[in-house]
Amino acid sequence: MYSIKELGLTLEIEDNLLSNIIDIGVQHYPNEFGGFLIGNYSDDQTHLSITNTILPNKFKGTPYLFERDTIGIENKLKQFYAEKPKKFYLGEWHTHPNNLPIPSGTDINAINSIANHNEVSIKNPIMLIIGYNKTKVEFGFYVQFKNKLYRYE
Template sequence: MKLYNKHRKVELIIDQELLEKIGNTGIVHFPNEFGGFLIGKYSDDYRTLFITDYILPKSYKGSRYLFERSSKGMKSFFSKLFKKKKEYYVGEWHTHPNGSTGFSETDLNAMINIEASPSVNIKNPVLLILGISEKQLNQATFYIYDNKKLIPYE
């Protein structure tokens, strides 16, 4: 699946199978929100982001309208991943059970904090929000973070 962000003139590529796998992981936690980290790499010109995998947090809190994950222990994991596969953290994903894929103020603030974090070396992280029901993935929207805004890919 290939998506484009007109604002930044960048594209995002993710295998449909991987997107469905992420969705199914979220469905297991229905009716609570759930999420994790997105893994990938950029093309040499940084115009194309390839999402290659996802990682689940070691600890988290999930409720009907909230997902909070810990990043504890992830720094060394990401360091090893980069050395081994030249892939790295590129953003976040989480579900909205029986909800839309629109982002909340909480989602935006989380991305602002991620971008500002000295331990995160990425200026335009992506956010994937999955609208799920008890049995299926209904919708998925990717956003790129840019200058305190979340702008959707189409």
């Protein structure tokens, strides 16, 4: 379980899902790769459960850049929305090969764009960054909250 004490927020993700996401990202080494995070919030909106990921159908990855398209993603999101309990788009994940899981300027711009996009119904998107090299994997969960980026600990 991860938390941001000053905001009273908590986040959980199953170890096997996190391991799967890491494995998918590492398969694209030396390029960055990523996907969409799916899950749901508690009724009081303070606890987040990440339950699934959706991978992009079309993307471009380089060692320092990941760009994904949303072609075909809407239909996959609708399937999750139809489940009980409903699952929603929560944010995004991507890798930083040979680097730390610290948001770059591009990452900050991207999460701001998601938070302010008129077709996205989430006000506080989540970002997972996976930094890794040949000997170590680190990850950081972040949330955009009231125009500020916070890291879950």
